Amino acid sequence: MSKTFSLSAKNLIRKPGRTAILALLTAFLALAVFGGSVVVLSLRSGLNSLEARLGADIILVPTEAQSKVSFQNMFLQGTTGAFYMDASALEKVTEVEGVEKAAPQTFLASLKADCCSIKIQVIGIDPEKDFTVQPWIARSLTKELGDMDVAVGCKVEANVGEIIRLYEQRCKVVARLEATGTGLDTAVYCNMDTMNALLKAAEEKGVSHKIESGSDVISAVYIKVKDGCDIDAVNSRLNGHIRKATAVRTRSMITGVSDSLAGVSRTVSGLIVAVWMLAFIILLLAFALIIQERAREFAVLRLLGSSRRMLSRMVLTESALCGLLGGIAGVGLAALLLFPFSQLIESSLRLPYLMPDAGKTLLLAAGTALLSAVMAALASVAAAYRLSRIDPGTVLREGN
Amino acid sequence: MMFKAENISKRYFRRTGSANYFYAVCPLSLEIMACGVTVLAGRSGSGKTTLLNMLAGLLAPTEGKVWLDGTDLYSLDDKSLSRLRSEKMGVVPQGRSAIDTLTVMENILLPARLYGRPEPIEAARQWMEQLGIAHLADARPAELSGGELRRMAIARALAQAPDILFADEPTGDLDDGNTHIVLSAFHDFACIQKKAVFVVSHESDAFQYADKVYRMDGGQVDIMH
Ligand SMILES: Nc1ncnc2c1ncn2[C@@H]1O[C@H](COP(=O)(O)OP(=O)(O)OP(=O)(O)O)[C@@H](O)[C@H]1O
Numbered sequence: 051m052s053k054t055f056s057l058s059a060k061n062l063i064r065k066p067g068r069t070a071i072l073a074l075l076t077a078f079l080a081l082a083v084f085g086g087s088v089v090v091l092s093l094r095s096g097l098n099s100l101e102a103r104l105g106a107d108i109i110l111v112p113t114e115a116q117s118k119v120s121f122q123n124m125f126l127q128g129t130t131g132a133f134y135m136d137a138s139a140l141e142k143v144t145e146v147e148g149v150e151k152a153a154p155q156t157f158l159a160s161l162k163a164d165c166c167s168i169k170i171q172v173i174g175i176d177p178e179k180d181f182t183v184q185p186w187i188a189r190s191l192t193k194e195l196g197d198m199d200v201a202v203g204c205k206v207e208a209n210v211g212e213i214i215r216l217y218e219q220r221c222k223v224v225a226r227l228e229a230t231g232t233g234l235d236t237a238v239y240c241n242m243d244t245m246n247a248l249l250k251a252a253e254e255k256g257v258s259h260k261i262e263s264g265s266d267v268i269s270a271v272y273i274k275v276k277d278g279c280d281i282d283a284v285n286s287r288l289n290g291h292i293r294k295a296t297a298v299r300t301r302s303m304i305t306g307v308s309d310s311l312a313g314v315s316r317t318v319s320g321l322i323v324a325v326w327m328l329a330f331i332i333l334l335l336a337f338a339l340i341i342q343e344r345a346r347e348f349a350v351l352r353l354l355g356s357s358r359r360m361l362s363r364m365v366l367t368e369s370a371l372c373g374l375l376g377g378i379a380g381v382g383l384a385a386l387l388l389f390p391f392s393q394l395i396e397s398s399l400r401l402p403y404l405m406p407d408a409g410k411t412l413l414l415a416a417g418t419a420l421l422s423a424v425m426a427a428l429a430s431v432a433a434a435y436r437l438s439r440i441d442p443g444t445v446l447r448e449g450n
Numbered sequence: 451m452m453f454k455a456e457n458i459s460k461r462y463f464r465r466t467g468s469a470n471y472f473y474a475v476c477p478l479s480l481e482i483m484a485c486g487v488t489v490l491a492g493r494s495g496s497g498k499t500t501l502l503n504m505l506a507g508l509l510a511p512t513e514g515k516v517w518l519d520g521t522d523l524y525s526l527d528d529k530s531l532s533r534l535r536s537e538k539m540g541v542v543p544q545g546r547s548a549i550d551t552l553t554v555m556e557n558i559l560l561p562a563r564l565y566g567r568p569e570p571i572e573a574a575r576q577w578m579e580q581l582g583i584a585h586l587a588d589a590r591p592a593e594l595s596g597g598e599l600r601r602m603a604i605a606r607a608l609a610q611a612p613d614i615l616f617a618d619e620p621t622g623d624l625d626d627g628n629t630h631i632v633l634s635a636f637h638d639f640a641c642i643q644k645k646a647v648f649v650v651s652h653e654s655d656a657f658q659y660a661d662k663v664y665r666m667d668g669g670q671v672d673i674m675h
């Protein structure tokens with residue numbers, strides 16, 4: 051086995067042009083497969099993470115927020131937004147039949163001004179009740195969010211231990227959250243007491259909450275419907291029961307995203323298959339040409355006592371090695387394109403985009419390289435068969 | 451070593467007046483001396499290469515058997531025949547037979563490497579020396595002249611010390627001096643190492659090194675001396 055292997059390796063090294071062309075062809079194949087899969091995977095886990103963070107069946111928001119679609123933009127693109135309703139809405143929600151859990155959130159956008167260190171979306175949560183964001187925060191922060199503590203999304207430029215100023219209030223960064231691939235990555239999170247303090251400070255700076263002062267405000271209520279209850283029915287009951295606010299099924303937000311995702315996935319998959327087939331056909335042609343070029347070489351090997359199996363194994367080893375080389379190059383190239391430009395891809399696709407973690411990526415890379423080796427070997431099966439059947443008597447007779 | 455051919459023939463398709471086939475080699479039997487140089491002479495197209503290829507296990511005869519030490523070559527499967535050929539037979543073919551990606555020395559050691567046998571480096575050096583190509587050990591085949599390539603192929607066959615060595619017009623593209631060097635190398639190999647050498651040659655120079663000479667004409671073989 052290793053006896054013909056070293057010969058195969060020498061053939062590759064000493065015919066660098068031929069090796070490079072074959073490797074380049076498989077590199078395209080690997081580039082398409084790896085790059086495409088990473089994009090599709092990132093979109094899929096972006097959607098999953100969006101679903102998990104939205105993890106509610108229904109969201110109640112002020113009617114104005116619903117019409118301005120500011121809520122959806124906040125989630126998908128991380129644009130800042132603030133809209134308010136009376137905190138009593140939470141109580142009213144719990145009165146509605148079929149509601150299992152209800153958790154309030156309050157939004158505030160900081161300013162790009164002297165009073166704030168960054169312009170950012172601030173989200174106040176009730177750690178006791180919250181079932182959408184809290185589990186995610188808990189992964190990075192073991193204790194509860196204390197007063198004037200904030201947890202920051204992964205895209206916020208602030209480190210743990212740092213103090214950030216929001217409306218002249220000093221908030222301590224206590225945790226940095228995992229990436230979600232959604233607009234939530236550009237927000238900071240605090241508890242309701244902190245939020246109320248911030249709201250008050252903001253009001254002093256002239257940022258109004260547009261509702262009668264005196265009562266507490268919230269921006270949204272996340273609602274989980276009891277098992278077995280019809281979500282649509284609960285939704286309409288909510289809309290009938292609460293004025294000035296609208297209950298929206300989260301499904302309606304997600305279907306839009308998942309429809310676009312399916313579209314992008316289809317395009318990318320189509321592209322993968324097209325590049326794949328093209329590369330494979332060109333590989334087949336390349337190997338067909340190589341048969342001509344290498345007939346004499348294989349006739350000599352046969353003459354010197356190689357069996358047919360040894361010859362076909364040699365062809366397959368060489369093409370698999372070329373494929374592996376090309377596969378690694380292609381994966382490397384894809385990584386070079388994908389990782390630095392992930393931001394760009396993310397913003398141009400306008401969809402939640404969450405890159406797979408290092409382990410998964412490495413596995414995918416190794417898989418792609420291996421696949422390239424197998425594809426190259428497969429493309430050379432016919433060549434291997436024909437070269438191993440070569441008749442040295444006839445080939446060596448043909449001139450010099 | 452015992453090597454003989456029994457009633458072997460090779461028929462090829464070719465539309466001629468009455469039949470649509472002809473005999474490149476007519477049915478014949480012959481035995482090759484276990485130790486000594488056998489020369490096969492004959493005009494171009496008389497069937498010499500065809501006969502040599504059949505004897506060397508490279509071309510299955512239409513009829514008949516080829517025996518090496520009691521083994522019928524063409525009854526073996528591809529793997530066993532290849533191994534047997536690698537271990538006991540050496541061939542110097544008519545045309546170019548270098549692997550271009552290997553150096554001259556690597557080419558010469560290749561038959562042993564293919565089967566992981568110990569590399570006959572000393573023997574290779576000696577034969578290269580004797581054949582006047584020792585200085586080319588690290589050169590690539592593309593840098594060699596036709597005659598040098600031919601001597602490389604001869605050194606490759608000799609270095610393996612096969613029981614029987616087949617050479618098809620090994621001196622065809624060599625000058626007189628080198629022709630004698632090659633023929634005496636074959637002679638030494640046969641006499642000193644007690645091996646069989648079967649040479650196809652139409653040059654009368656070869657006869658003086660031969661222990662036995664066959665003449666071939668139109669697919670038929672006669673003993674000359
Ligand atoms: N594969 C083949 N198919 C048909 N005819 C063939 C084939 N191989 C050889 N022949 C014919 O058989 C005859 C003998 O050929 P061969 O090569 O054995 O001659 P040769 O004696 O070696 O000639 P030379 O001295 O020119 O090398 C020739 O007439 C040739 O045309």
Ligand SMILES: [Mg+2]
Pocket residue numbers: 498499500544618
């Ligand atoms: Mg001939």
